[in-house]
Amino acid sequence: AVGAPGSGFSYSNAGYVAAGRVVEAVTGMPWEQAVRTLVLEPLGTAPAFVGDRSPRRPVAGGHSVHASTGRALPVRQTLAPVEAPAGALLTSALDLLALGRVVAGHGPASVLAPEVAEEMRRPVAGADPGVLADGWGSGLALFREGTTLWCGHDGNAQGTSCHVRAEPELGAVVAFTCNGGNGTELWHALADGLADITGLRVPTAARVPERGRAVPLPECAGTYRNGALEYRVTADAEGALALSVGGDTPAPL
Template sequence: MPYPTAAPAADRPSIPSHQELRSRLDSLARVHRVPGAQLAVHTGTHTLSVHTGTADALTNTPFTAETAVPLGSVTKAATAAAVLLLADDGDLDLDEPVVELLPELRGIPEVTVRHLLSHTAGLPTGPDSDSAAGTTVSRYLSAVCTARNTLFPPGTGFSYSNAGYVAAGRILSEVTGMTWQEAVAALVLEPLGIVPAFLGDAAPARPVASGHAFNTATGLVRPAHQNLAPVEAPAGALLASAEDLVALGRAVTGRSAVLPAAVADRMRRPEPAADPGALADSWGLG
């Protein structure tokens, strides 16, 4: 996928100063009653990073550049990148039947790794996190990834699926012999300079922001926690900062040696059957 050529210097927008970004972030946080926030901008040569407020509205712990926040489904990009790095090394084939790695999917033998990463396997999104909280990965996949539950033949449509990424995370474990957390940290996060942190960590290796709910009538703040079952970690358990997102984004757009050009291109290249409708213009692998 070619990049647009650089605009002439006279046509390029001016790069805001660190102080201008900080002032703007402070103002937006006050207007929207956000206790704390981060902002990182890559200028083309370096990253400007600012932060404001508190990472925990109850304890007033200050927000810092290192504070990690839940990324939700952005986690899927890191999971996909790790799987694609294995494929790039020849450890798996994107178009091989997943059942060869995951016997729980024996009822839908046409599903491939490519289908899982592009949400074209025909799998449903999966049960809600409360329902999935007490199950194992094997039981989850056996219950959700069945012919009866498929929405369309694999490779013929698009259906956003957390279940597909639970399966992709299991593939990482099967191929590497590591947990999903260990594999994505070793293959993607640490090479990018990102200190790994995940929902459910008993002792996070970095500061972590706490969620909150704000009652506009009383002005009271209450703690709020992201609801994600441990089995769903490959779909949404990553914690990271704004600076980390810049590092990940630069890798996916082919601007980091951590992801070889072929891997970054696969992530960006639209998959033919992946028509996400209102979600996006197109969808690649991750």
């Protein structure tokens, strides 16, 4: 263990894998069955999972674009069965809207009681948000837009990108899915368009933190390869570093 429980925070897919195992122990059902029975079907969502040989709904194929060549290639989702709770669910934007209403406290109480949804949205004290969000609740990322706190989550994997934001006071939910690994850029553009049309500004990413005093950085910008996989490290005019893996959208380091 890195630290005592409650003393620190780090976003980790392994945490969701552990949560999935807890779900199995509590319900007595495999994770897929529990999610299907307790959440998806009550919301009217036809379940589909990575690895399904005969999915019950149409599933879009994923694509990845190589940044340097602009070439798009089809990719297939791969996820070990034990890691299913960390990202094996296949959904549409409409499915994410239904789920967003639940975590905002406006969905069926049989799926999630409003008081439990409120607890999930409550910021966890001492959780250093990092670069992925402005704060964290119980499994939910929190994003601040002015004085308003939105909840939701982002998900990116091979050839896919999805985003959902929910604001409980307004009852507003915005969801986006893309069958491309670089869909985050389109998500930002659509959110800007939504603000221009409706005046509703949806936080698409965490606020940029105060960087403080500049410190010297090693000369690590460049392109690196591990077998067929390419890693590109870039630095902007202020020296801030970003990493792109396999041509995907750069993430700040």
